[in-house]
Amino acid sequence: MTSEDVLAVFKEAGALLEGHFILSSGRRSSVFLQKALVFSRPDLSEKLCKALAARLAADFGKIDVVAGPAVGGIIPGYELARHLGARAIFAERVDGQLQFRRGFSIAAGERVLIAEDIVTTGLSFRETVEALAKLPGEVVGGACIIDRSGGRADVGCKLISLAQVNFPDYAPDDLPPELQKIEAIKPGSRGLA
């Protein structure tokens, strides 16, 4: 599966939005990946996660637990675990910090993969590494469907992505002319009604 194939799946799900968007990092971009629309489609999620799972064995070997940050990492983590024969757990933000709750546990010696849908700055990935550092088990690496940083993000472990894309993003006070003409919106927070 090529990066173009992955973006074609996002387009099929109506998840490749073009305009002027405020990313969760606060930076701006002309492209927004409304990933939840892809992962609301089990057929498309299977396609992507199966392909990603196939790439991981060579680098990471056996995986016992797939761990990801809620909410975005829940379904990709689950679908990836389904193809790896592993368990899937997720960390939630409690008083600003990612924490594993709900009785989730990792036994000593278990091999843990961190998974996320999209990596942009790698922040929530690094926070998940920190949350896992308090638990038994060994983080063997990380995986994501799309790496928006084109491989530059420091995620705190080796990262394998299904697609690397280079949609430029900008500081709010350093926008290119074409973006300055379009009103910026924060798609993630837009309710339906």
Added chain:
Amino acid sequence: MTSEDVLAVFKEAGALLEGHFILSSGRRSSVFLQKALVFSRPDLSEKLCKALAARLAADFGKIDVVAGPAVGGIIPGYELARHLGARAIFAERVDGQLQFRRGFSIAAGERVLIAEDIVTTGLSFRETVEALAKLPGEVVGGACIIDRSGGRADVGCKLISLAQVNFPDYAPDDLPPELQKIEAIKPGSRGLA
């Protein structure tokens, strides 16, 4: 699949806890179903959701969208949608109210099933019905893996469950003697570290 079979799956996942527990409704019980442990296992989730999906066709016909309340309803809703050939969306609490965000949409005429892992009082189910009332589409019914109310909960639509169980729950000031002897804990909030 009988109710005993469903509870056996919960036991296999280590999700059937016995002691003195504070339920999310505030009521108390000697049994706590740590459902997240079941849905961290794709193999067990598939077993339960496939069986539930098979029960729904006769009553609800074709389903286009499975909608559930985050976070607990995300994986069961997704796995159920996978077996129904439907999309899966979830509502999140924003300022105390359940809302569909992340670009989730429902088209006029689409048939919507509400899904949750466990129903106790039916509150989050009714809140999901309210959130859906603002959107196009038709709620054709509801489904859950375990109905802890034994069929008594008012969920705001017809509910089909894979298992009905009758673990008694009590008001905090009206506990049976055996519970009074054991310190009450709130399992959902227990962190790992």
